[in-house]
Amino acid sequence: xxxxxxxxxSQEDIDAVVEVLRSDFLTQGPVVPEFEKxxxxxxxxxxxxxxxxxxxxxxxxxxxxxxxxxxxxxxxxITFVASANCALYCGAEVDFVDIDPDTYNMSATRLAEKLxxxxxxxxxxxxxxxVHLSGQSxxxxxxxxxxxxxxxxxxxxxxHAIGGSYKGEKIGNCRYSDxxxxxxxxxxxxxxxEGGMAMTNDPALLKRMARFRSHGITRYPSExxxxxxxxxxxxxxxxxxxxxxxxxxxxxxxxxxRRLDEFVTKRHAIAQxxxxxxxxxxxxxxxxxxxxxxxxxxxxxxxxxxxxxASHREVFERMRADGIGVNVHYIPLYRxxxxxxxxxxxxxxxxxxxxxGEAITIPIYPGLTAEQQGEVVARLLAPSGYQTIF
Numbered sequence: 001x002x003x004x005x006x007x008x009x010s011q012e013d014i015d016a017v018v019e020v021l022r023s024d025f026l027t028q029g030p031v032v033p034e035f036e037k038x039x040x041x042x043x044x045x046x047x048x049x050x051x052x053x054x055x056x057x058x059x060x061x062x063x064x065x066x067x068x069x070x071x072x073x074x075x076x077x078i079t080f081v082a083s084a085n086c087a088l089y090c091g092a093e094v095d096f097v098d099i100d101p102d103t104y105n106m107s108a109t110r111l112a113e114k115l116x117x118x119x120x121x122x123x124x125x126x127x128x129x130x131v132h133l134s135g136q137s138x139x140x141x142x143x144x145x146x147x148x149x150x151x152x153x154x155x156x157x158x159x160h161a162i163g164g165s166y167k168g169e170k171i172g173n174c175r176y177s178d179x180x181x182x183x184x185x186x187x188x189x190x191x192x193x194e195g196g197m198a199m200t201n202d203p204a205l206l207k208r209m210a211r212f213r214s215h216g217i218t219r220y221p222s223e224x225x226x227x228x229x230x231x232x233x234x235x236x237x238x239x240x241x242x243x244x245x246x247x248x249x250x251x252x253x254x255x256x257x258r259r260l261d262e263f264v265t266k267r268h269a270i271a272q273x274x275x276x277x278x279x280x281x282x283x284x285x286x287x288x289x290x291x292x293x294x295x296x297x298x299x300x301x302x303x304x305x306x307x308x309x310a311s312h313r314e315v316f317e318r319m320r321a322d323g324i325g326v327n328v329h330y331i332p333l334y335r336x337x338x339x340x341x342x343x344x345x346x347x348x349x350x351x352x353x354x355x356x357g358e359a360i361t362i363p364i365y366p367g368l369t370a371e372q373q374g375e376v377v378a379r380l381l382a383p384s385g386y387q388t389i390f
Contacts, residue, residue, distance in 0.1 A: 001323045001324075001325055002323060002324050002325060002363050002368070002372050002375070002376060003187075003325040003363060003365075004187070004298070004325050004326060004327045004361050004362065004363045004364070004365075005186075005187030005188075005297070005298075005363070005364070005365050006186075006187065006365045006367060007186040007187070007191045007365075008259075008263065008365070008366045008367055009191075010255075010259070012255050012258070013252055013255045013256060015255075016251040016252060016254060016255040017248055017251050017252050017255075019251065020247050020248050020251040021248065023247070025247050026246060026247055026248055027244070027246045027247060027248075028244060028246075028247070029247040030247070031247040031250040031251050031254065032050050032244075032245055032246070032247055032250040034250065034254055035050055035192075035197075035245075035250035035251075035253045035254050035257075036048040036049065036050050036197070038253075038254055038257050039162075039172070039182070039197055039199070039253075039257065040199065042170065042172075042257065042260070043162075043170045043171070043172030043173050043180075043199060044169060044170055044172070044173035045172055045173050045174050045180070045199040045200065045201060046200070046201045046203075047199070047200050047201065047202075047203060047205075047206040048197050048198065048199050048200075049197065049198045049200075049206060049209040049210050049213060050195065050196075050197050050245040050250060050253075051195070051196050051197065051198065051213050051243040051244065051245055052194060052195060052196065052213075052242075052243045052244060052245055053183070053185075053194050053195060053196045053243075054082065054157075054159045054181050054182065054183030054184075054185070054196035055082040055085070055086065055196070056196055056213065056241070056243035057181040057182070057183075057196040057197060057198040057243075058082055058083065058086035058129070058155065058157065058181050058196075059086045059089050059090075059212075059241070059243070060198060060208075060209045060212040060213055060241075060243060061086070061155045061178075061179040061181060061198050061209065062086050062087055062089070062090045062092070062127065062155070063090060063208065063209075063212045063238075064179065064205045064208035064209045064212065065126070065127055065153050065155070065178060065179070065205070067087060067090040067092045067126060067127055068090050068091050068092060069090075069091035069092065070092075071087075071090075071091075071092040071093070071125075071126040071127070072092060072093050072094075072095060072123060072124070072125045072126060073086075073087035073092050073093070073094055073095075073125055073126065073127045073128070073129060074094070074095050074096065074097050074111075074114070074125045074127075074128045074129070075087075075094065075096060075097070075106070075128070075129040075130075075131060075157070075333075076096065076097060076099060076105065076106040076129075076130065076131040076133070077096040077097075077098070077099070077332040077333045077334055077349050077352045078099050078104055078131070078133060078329075078330055078332060078333075078352055078355060078356075079131040079133065079157065079330055079333065080159070080330060081333060081336065083129055083131050083157050083333075084096075084129075084333050084339070086129075087127070087129075092126070094339075094342075095125070096332075096333065096334055096344070096348075096349060096352075097110050097111045097114055097128075098110045098348070098349045098350065098351050098352055099349075099351045099352050099355060100139075100351070101351050101354070101355075102287045102289075103133070103136055103138075103287065103289055103292075104133050104134070104300065104355055104359075105130065105131065105132065105133050105136065105137075105138040105139070106128075106130045106131065106138055106143070107351070108138070108139040108142040108143055108146070110351075111128070111143065111146060112142075112146055115146060115149075115150045118150075119150065124150055124151065124152065125152045126152060126153065127152060127153045127154070127155060128143065128147065128152050128153075128154055128155075129154075129155045129156075129157050130143055130154070130156055130157065131157040131159075131160075132156065132157065132158045132159075132160055132161040132164070132171065133160060133298070133300075133329070134160055134286065134294060134296065134297055134298040134299070134300055134329075135160040135161045135163070135164045135189065135294040135295030135296050135297040135298070136161070136164065136286075136288065136289065136292045136294035136295075137158075137161065137164060137165075137166035137171055137289075137291070137292045137294075138156075139289075139291075140154075140156070140166055140175075140176035140177065141167065141176060141291075143176065144175075144176035144177070153178045154176065154177040154178055154179075155177065155178065155179045155180070155181065156171070156172075156174075156176075156177040156179070156180040156181065157181055158171050158172060158180050158181060158182055159181060159182060159183035159185075159188065159196075160183070160188065160189075160295060160297035160298065161182070161189075161294075161295045161297070162182045162188070162189050162190060162260065162295060163189050163190075163260045163261065163263065163264040163295040164264070164292065164293055164294050164295035164296075165292070165293040166291060166292050166293075167291050171295070172199045173199075173201075174199055174200055174201045178200065178202065178205060179198050179199065179200045179205060179209075180198070180199040180200075181196060181197070181198050181199075182196060182197045182199070183195075183196050184196060184197070184249075184253060184256075187297075187365075188297055189260065189263055189264065189267075189295050189297055190253065190256035190257060190259075190260055190263065191252065191253075191256060192245065192249035192250065192252050192253040192256070193249055193252065194249070195245050195249045195250075195253065207223070208238075211223075211237065211238050211240055212238060212240045212241060212243070213240065213241065213242075213243040213244055214240060214242070214243070214244055215236060215240040215241065215242060216236050216237060216238030216239050216240030217234050217235065217236050217237075217240065218234065218235055218237055219233075219234045223235075223237060224237070225237070262366075263366050264295050264296065266366040267295070267296035267297075267364055267365075267366065268296060270296075270299075270364050270365075270366075270368055270373065271286070271296055271299055271364065273370055273373055274299060274362070274364075274373060274377070277373065277374065277377040278301070278377060281381060282303075282304060282307035282308060283301050283302070283303065283380065283381075284301060284302035284303075284304060284358070285301060286299060286300055286301070296364060297364075298329055298361050298364065299361065299362055299363070299364040300329060300359050300360070300361050300362075301359070301360055301361075301362060301380075302355070302358040302359055302360075303315055303358050303360060304358060305357070305358065309383060310383075312357060312358060312360070315360065315380065316328070316360055318379065318382065319360075319362075319376075319379050319380065322379050324362070324363065324375070324376055324379055325363065326360050326361060326362055326363075327360075327361045328356070328359055328360060328361065329359070329361045331356065332346070332349060332352045332353070332356050334346065334348075334349065334352075335356075360380075362376050362380065363376055
């Protein structure tokens with residue numbers, strides 16, 4: 001099986017984790033803040049809060065921005081469910097903005113149109129969550145300008161994008177957002193097993209996120225409602241969660257960060273080889289905006305129905321049957337039964353619908369060989385006409 005993504009673990013990574021296992025701290029020790037500092041310094045952000053997953057990071061980001069009942073949060077329909085669920089966890093409502101036909105990210109043009117309509121109806125979003133699909137940044141400068149005009153806050157869902165850049169600066173610096181979220185799941189650019197991180201330049205947001213990740217508890221006297229009873233004292237001042245990252249995970253993260261740029265460089269070399277293999281075919285390859293340097297978490301191709309000899313489903317099934325772990329990123333969220341019950345209509349998102357009917361993610365990860373890429377492309381382009389196993 002050639003999977004669409006795979007972690008890359010070195011002996012140095014293993015040694016870093018073993019060192020923590022032999023130390024006095026397995027959970028909340030010195031390595032978590034070290035990892036936070038390493039990522040913040042790399043991205044150019046002032047603060048970072050490490051958590052158990054990007055889902056947890058999105059949730060505490062919404063909580064820190066005081067998202068709650070009666071509020072509205074907008075995101076992209078082409079993303080994992082966590083990008084929208086985080087708002088629902090807070091009791092808010094969710095809506096979607098159609099995607100750009102070239103980048104597959106939230107369309108800044110459609111966002112501007114939707115905001116103007118929402119303003120006339122008196123129902124503007126409190127937060128917008130642009131998703132950097134595949135590791136390529138959204139048009140954040142324009143989205144940020146709209147946030148100033150219409151008064152919403154921004155959470156960048158950069159789960160795919162650590163190591164990428166926008167306008168010459170690292171994604172995660174929060175120049176155009178209040179909070180940026182990363183994922184460290186094994187198929188992402190770097191991994192901590194499971195894990196995530198929320199970046200911000202606002203110390204008040206950091207304090208709130210740090211409390212929400214750990215049961216809403218503070219040990220800082222300045223945040224307490226009364227003087228502490230003694231050095232043991234703490235107070236729960238919010239209803240928080242156990243979203244903490246462990247030192248074991250953070251040690252792997254610190255080690256992986258040393259190879260982050262190498263990982264991204266290798267992904268770009270793989271993408272360039274795919275470009276060469278696919279250049280004279282009807283396959284639509286990913287388009288990279290000149291303002292963005294993608295982390296290339298995913299390599300998504302499109303199979304135009306009018307030029308392909310086999311259907312989208314036929315190609316997907318054939319490749320899976322041949323041991324190539326292709327995937328579809330993603331099923332539009334409004335098609336999920338939970339969201340369908342909210343009344344969303346597929347006709348409101350024509351670009352997302354066109355994308356979903358054509359998109360397939362093919363393998364990309366640092367250990368993928370040129371020979372394996374050749375096999376992937378050969379199966380992608382193989383003529384149809386035989387029955388697949390499913």
